[in-house]
Amino acid sequence: MDATTTPAPQRSSTAAAPFEGSEAARAFIARVEAFIHDELQPLVAEHGISYESGAPRPLLEEVWRRSRDQGFYGITLPKNLGGAGFSVLDHCLIKEAIYATGSPLAAHVLGELSGPPRVGALAKYATPDQMARFILPVARAEKAICFAITEPEAGSDAGAVQTRAERVGDEFVLNGTKRFISGSPFCDMAVVIASTSDDPARRETTAFFVERDRPGFRVESGYKTLAGQSGTGNIILTDCRIPAANLIGEQGKGLALALGRITVNRLLHCPAMLGLARLALQDSIAHATRRRQFGQPIGAFQAVQHMLADMATELAAARALMLSVARILDAGGEARADTSMAKLFCSETAFRIADRAVQVHGGEGIVQGSRVEFLFRLLRMYRVLTGTSEIQRNTIARELLGDALR
Incomplete structure (x- = not known):
């Protein structure tokens, strides 16, 4: 593949293996793979979208609407809002299959960067007014939202946010900087976690819906990540003023609200990694079969065979851990250490x-532009x-040692 080629999405290579999920998930995956192949890939080709170039907002809106019309976009929402339940x-298997297609638009099929997954957990805290102004427009693919926690001095220590929200009558006035916020370049609104403490020594964080078109709200974009993406x-x-009605849940409960589903969300990053790792393995098998040296395919050499064998074995092990933790969560287990183990092992394994x-x-x-080179960076x-x-190792250690650390 040359540097200007966007590869066509591939169908899942695990179709012959026993399917671990429900029949509903199996049918969903077949439909979503066909949707990506038949509808999104032509858009990718027509507009010259690559992994790194991304898509402009109008095209993303079209993708969101098409996905919504097919019943894909809102599957992560609560069932009363149209979620699939x-x-x-099942969610892990679906997401893995979407990323394994290789589509540059994979992250937008379920709206992961700016859609329903960002607001589903907030629905139970939202007032009727907030449902109408924020939750439902996102669920209907009419608006895009981002989640703004990270700051220059608050990353892993999310409770150390310095962005301030000061109550002034029936409004809050927000001042601060949120950094490296996914989806912010094309958002219509943000969930902002800000400090509402009047004592610098006391941590108190509160969550707010903040519309992008309010005076004092500005997005700085244009820089790219290691993977070359600008999302x-x-x-x-x-001095961004918002009505007090934009406060989400209770004052002082913002971080708990933001991290309320962190255990599940941590696991749900794993299928994306493993879907991409599967692509790297598939591409390597194809290359080892096609590329010839010394009169034979390089796959005939034991050194290459062993690399492929290790790749396949580690992918199978990471996938087994991911699915095992998913079953624990489905059975009602808390699985804090388990999800951190999965995120740690899957991310390290996928990179290897x-x-x-x-x-x-x-x-x-x-060569920049080849898919495996991009996957390496991503x-x-x-x-x-x-x-x-x-951080995952810290979480695992705390769960293992328990009260011994206190």
Whole structure:
């Protein structure tokens, strides 16, 4: 593949294996794979979308609407808002299949960057007014939303936010900077976690809906991540006034609200990593079969065979851990350590698979624009995103040692 080629999405390679989920999930995956292949890939080709170039907002809106019309966009919402009611296990299998298609638009099929997954857990806290102004427009693919917690001095320590929200009559006035916020360049609104404490020594965080078109709300974008993507940006709040009715839930409960589903959400990043790792393995197998050296395919050499064998084995192990943790959550288990183990192991394993994929591809693997080169950079990011590997190890250790650390 040359540097300007966007590869066509591939169908799942696990169709012959026993399917671990429900029949409803199996049918859903077949429909969503067909949707990506038949509807989204032509858009990708027509508009020259690549993994790194991304898509403009009008095209994203079209993708969101098409996905909504097919019944895909809102599956993560509560059932009373049109959600599908899938188990965590089914959700993992669905998301893995979507990312394994290789579509540059994979993250937008379920609205992960800016859609229903961002607001589903907030629905139970939302007032009727907030449902009408914020939750339902996102659920209907009419508006895009982002979640703004991270700041220059608050990342892993999310409770250390310095953005301030000061109550003035029937309004709050927000000042501060949110950094590296996914989906912010094309958001219509943000969920902002801000400090409402009047004592610098006391942590008190509160969540707010903040519309982008309010004076004092500015998005700084244009920088790119390691993977070359520009879907993140900074949100600058300068004397941004919002009505008190935009406060979500109780004052002082913002961080608890934001992290309320962190255990499940941590696991649900794993299928994206493993779907991408599967692509790297598939591409490597195809290359080892096609590429010839010394009169035979390079797949005939034991060194290449062993790399492929290790890639497949580690992918199977990571996938088994992910599905095992999903079953624990579906059975009602808390699984704090287990989800951190899954995120840690899946992110580290997926990157090792991408690293070997580059090695198998040789010179082709280090050319910018080749898919394995991009996957190498993207999967490296997952070891940092949504909680670094070190944070996951901290969580696992705390759960193992319990009161001994207190």
